[in-house]
Amino acid sequence: MEWTREKRYLPYQDWDADTLMHLQAQAANSPYQMRYHLHPISGLINDPNGFSYFDGAYHLFYQSYPFGAVHGLKSWWHFKSTDMVHWENLGLGIELDTMADSHGAYSGSAREIDGKLFIMYTGNHRDENWVRTPYQIGAWMDKNNKVSDKTILFKNPDHITEHFRDPQIIKENDTYYAILGAQDKKEKHGHIDVWKSQDLKNWEELGFLDFTNEDMGYMIECPNIVRVDGKVVVIFCPQGLDKKVAAYDDIYPNMYVIADDIDWENHKLINPGKLHNLDHGFDVYATQAFNAPDGNAYEVSWVGLPDTTYPTDDENWANCLSQVKELHLKSDKLIQTPVKAISSIRKNEASISNQVVSDQAGQQFELELTIKANQSDTLHLAANNDLSNSLQLNFDTKNGKLVLDRAHAGQKVAVDYGESRAITLSPNHDLKLDIFVDHSLIEVFVNDGEKVLTGRYFADQTNKKIAFAQDIDYTGKLWQMQTIL
Ligand code: FRU
Numbered sequence: 001m002e003w004t005r006e007k008r009y010l011p012y013q014d015w016d017a018d019t020l021m022h023l024q025a026q027a028a029n030s031p032y033q034m035r036y037h038l039h040p041i042s043g044l045i046n047d048p049n050g051f052s053y054f055d056g057a058y059h060l061f062y063q064s065y066p067f068g069a070v071h072g073l074k075s076w077w078h079f080k081s082t083d084m085v086h087w088e089n090l091g092l093g094i095e096l097d098t099m100a101d102s103h104g105a106y107s108g109s110a111r112e113i114d115g116k117l118f119i120m121y122t123g124n125h126r127d128e129n130w131v132r133t134p135y136q137i138g139a140w141m142d143k144n145n146k147v148s149d150k151t152i153l154f155k156n157p158d159h160i161t162e163h164f165r166d167p168q169i170i171k172e173n174d175t176y177y178a179i180l181g182a183q184d185k186k187e188k189h190g191h192i193d194v195w196k197s198q199d200l201k202n203w204e205e206l207g208f209l210d211f212t213n214e215d216m217g218y219m220i221e222c223p224n225i226v227r228v229d230g231k232v233v234v235i236f237c238p239q240g241l242d243k244k245v246a247a248y249d250d251i252y253p254n255m256y257v258i259a260d261d262i263d264w265e266n267h268k269l270i271n272p273g274k275l276h277n278l279d280h281g282f283d284v285y286a287t288q289a290f291n292a293p294d295g296n297a298y299e300v301s302w303v304g305l306p307d308t309t310y311p312t313d314d315e316n317w318a319n320c321l322s323q324v325k326e327l328h329l330k331s332d333k334l335i336q337t338p339v340k341a342i343s344s345i346r347k348n349e350a351s352i353s354n355q356v357v358s359d360q361a362g363q364q365f366e367l368e369l370t371i372k373a374n375q376s377d378t379l380h381l382a383a384n385n386d387l388s389n390s391l392q393l394n395f396d397t398k399n400g401k402l403v404l405d406r407a408h409a410g411q412k413v414a415v416d417y418g419e420s421r422a423i424t425l426s427p428n429h430d431l432k433l434d435i436f437v438d439h440s441l442i443e444v445f446v447n448d449g450e451k452v453l454t455g456r457y458f459a460d461q462t463n464k465k466i467a468f469a470q471d472i473d474y475t476g477k478l479w480q481m482q483t484i485l
Contacts, residue, residue, distance in 0.1 A: 008072035047286035050110035083341035122165035190220035281453035346479035410459035
């Protein structure tokens with residue numbers, strides 16, 4: 001079947017129920033499907049959207065194209081949770097029912113305002129010549145999850161191209177601000193554009209955020225600003241960034257900058273630091289973060305990359321979201337840790353210290369390890385019996401190095417961008433790893449969240465073994481994880 005433009009943009013109501021049911025069954029029954037991470041009900045998902053706290057619960061949406069593993073006509077799909085681990089599927093969150101979002105409801109954010117959830121997102125409209133207008137839309141969701149009163153807030157100003165999207169709504173000092181990804185018309189460079197409003201109706205452009213002297217490539221997607229432990233953190237996705245400006249491995253990186261503060265009126269970060277990669281593995285993109293009423297900042301990422309094919313495309317579904325992480329700062333670096341409630345889905349705890357961790361672990365577990373200093377070895381996950389096929393973590397706690405290697409872990413992904421990812425550690429130190437595996441997703445938290453390596457892998461699900469290549473000095477715990485969705 002060929003994915004023509006016409007087919008990708010076919011209105012949802014023109015698809016028949018049998019096709020959709022078949023697609024849902026394919027996604028649900030795939031051996032690669034995640035069981036305790038948010039994943040597609042059918043088709044393709046990408047960015048997390050509208051991550052917020054409203055009416056006593058956390059709300060999280062994702063970009064969804066329900067009819068296949070392609071970036072077709074996008075809508076928002078809605079989930080709700082009280083602990084950010086157990087999620088309730090609430091179905092289609094934003095329907096495509098106005099001129100302004102006729103060609104897709106792209107990414108955006110949400111926050112509680114006066115007893116309703118205010119949602120701000122990019123609606124795409126295309127004319128008969130397929131020329132796109134990106135409208136920034138405001139909508140209101142009530143406590144019954146009904147979205148109404150969609151209004152166009154503003155569209156791209158004259159100096160910005162059609163690449164103008166992903167608004168994050170922020171309130172500070174009784175003023176609303178929105179930041180958006182933008183490309184200027186003159187130089188075709190990527191920026192974060194800052195807007196301001198007192199009433200959510202009348203909006204004024206303040207200008208591009210001044211946060212670096214470097215050229216950020218040709219576009220910035222999904223900018224986010226959160227306050228973390230007294231500082232300001234900007235999380236964003238530059239496209240076409242020169243690797244001399246900041247090193248990265250994936251097709252497009254997800255980066256962050258820490259600053260002392262932000263001067264909104266002058267759209268400027270105060271004392272910004274340098275660019276850092278948010279994740280050191282593969283496939284993390286479009287991370288969305290928000291400041292929750294409990295005082296913490298939380299984030300969640302798309303685990304998938306634009307312009308990239310994945311093995312499950314053949315099963316007509318693609319991608320997933322990361323688990324939700326809590327954010328903190330330590331020595332001017334972001335610390336990312338699993339939300340505490342993740343421990344509530346652990347079961348069958350086992351203490352471990354042998355070379356073979358488990359013959360039957362399968363691929364839905366958490367593994368916590370403390371590996372003593374001065375050793376080097378390979379930990380094989382999702383391995384077959386003789387360990388010739390596995391997802392590998394190679395570590396050296398003498399010189400300080402950790403490598404996640406998916407070269408021998410089954411079906412291949414984005415090999416042109418490399419099959420391993422390496423980080424440095426402080427030499428001669430014990431290494432703490434908290435590893436989450438969910439069928440085709442791995443998340444490795446290093447030394448209590450100082451670094452995180454995330455990635456997809458597509459191993460034979462009968463490869464159930466976890467083992468070290470050699471007998472080394474370590475302690476640890478292994479849990480199976482409950483299925484949540
Ligand atoms: C990032 C992105 C956003 C856009 C959305 C469309 O992955 O390209 O910029 O709003 O995905 O699905």
